[in-house]
Amino acid sequence: MIASIKAEWRKNRMRPAFLVAAGLMAGVVALIYSLDWYQALHPVGADRAVTLAMLYPDQFVNNIMAAGFPLGAAVAVVLGALVAGSEYAWSTLKTTLIQRPGRLSTLGGRFVVLAAWMGILTAVLFAGGAAYSAVVALFEGHSIVWPAVFDIAKGIGAIWLVLAVSGSLGMALGILFRQSAAALGVGLIYLTVLQLIAVRFITTFNGGTYKWITNWFDGQNASALLSSFTSPVFGHAAAPTIGAQQAVLVLVAYVAFFVVVSASLLRQRDVT
């Protein structure tokens, strides 16, 4: 599998889609911070001090969480779909499979590198957030106090996990449809529309008897995990129905499920 990882990294390290995604992530962080900063400086009935407090370095981990789902997840679905689907469009799947590694080893290398890129995108989010929050603090004359290293690590882990779930979903869809266009279309619709409709329907169906099912949707768990970082500065809206620990377990299970589905499809099907 080392050979597959080396090959996958060599071909994906400068892949335009990943570089554009990294730039997009950095751009989104800058945009969110810029808009929030502008609103903080031009408050409309809001408490300026509290709003600005949200933008200082000690709160940057909480702010970054907002970029994880659904925006970060959507980017991850697209990348996962491209990584798997374009191998069919370019006929490169057959080229790779007739080299030495077996099918599962090839897929393993592909997933490891996709997961590594999800880590890079997470790092870009955090670096962008940290940098922008430091700029805000310097401009506002506020002292720079960073969150505890453990909190930063937890935040990075949470975002990475959310991106990994969506990335592996995109990869599974890319292999299922043997192309990227359908895969990213279906993936994005599932992520942003289908899941919301399903959750709303199940929540109201039969007086909410089956509402517990919604606690197993990946989107619900991703949202729950990311919102578990919400700072007391902003206040908790309501007691969470899904705990962070359960969310982590469910999301890890989703990653494993999508990888197993990808492996089964790739192993069983002919490459025509």
Place this chain on the structure above:
Amino acid sequence: MTVVETSGLTKRFGNGVLAVDSVEMSVRRGEVYGFLGPNGAGKTTTLRMLMGLIRPTSGTATVAGHAPGDPAGLAKIGALVEAPGFYPYLSGRENLRVIADYAGVDQKRVAEVLDIVELTSRAGRKFGSYSTGMKQRLGVAAALLKDPELLILDEPTSGLDPQGMAEMRKLIKQIGQGNRTVLLSSHLLPEVEQICDRVGVIRGGKLVTESTVQELLGKEGILVKAEPVDRAYEMLKSMFGDALVSRQNGSIRLETDPAGSLEVNSRLMAAGIAVSELRPVERSLEEAFFQLTGEKQGS
């Protein structure tokens, strides 16, 4: 010793199409084997089964001493199956480096194979900007990376202009020298005739024959043009027997050693028959192919 051996190899796709039907194929070590057949005959499907890309419905195959798709076997095989598939955003050289990583081959080999296919000067360009000929060359280079015992090339001259085809044939002849075995799939008869030692002809998914090119062409004969042709025909039949004499577009074909031309000429002349042409002929591979595949020439 055989490098590729199949037994009852069959592939029926999900839509019911029988693409390959009980193929018994045998490729010997060190030979250039031509896998010949019209488009859609089942050549590529067979090759994909040999590479482990497609699972056979039934039958077995051994390739380089292993089951198709076995990593130990793939380590000894280089292949270009149909159009070469590479990453368009990477250069030719970077594409080969990726393949070398997959294959566990030293990166130094990349420069060597680029030299072999004469692509070194253009290896820094992105694959997406390559011409068809350059893409095919890069495909051959990728197939050579492992310095394979068995090289499988599926329609390597497909899409090339005449000059590109000639260059590719020269390249295949060159890399097929020595102990390396080459399995060349093609629907181009001159290509196979020029390059291959033995051929297998596939038609409608069935391997209809497997022999040397010489065996397939049959023995040489003599073509005679003479006047009056009817008298010449009768006389030659009396000399060689009915089975060895046939009429062909106003000429007479004798299935006999061309060394006997002198005697044929003198006997006809002595009988007062004017001979305007007398030359050795052999059945072209094209004729043999169309006869075997049941297709009409020029159709």
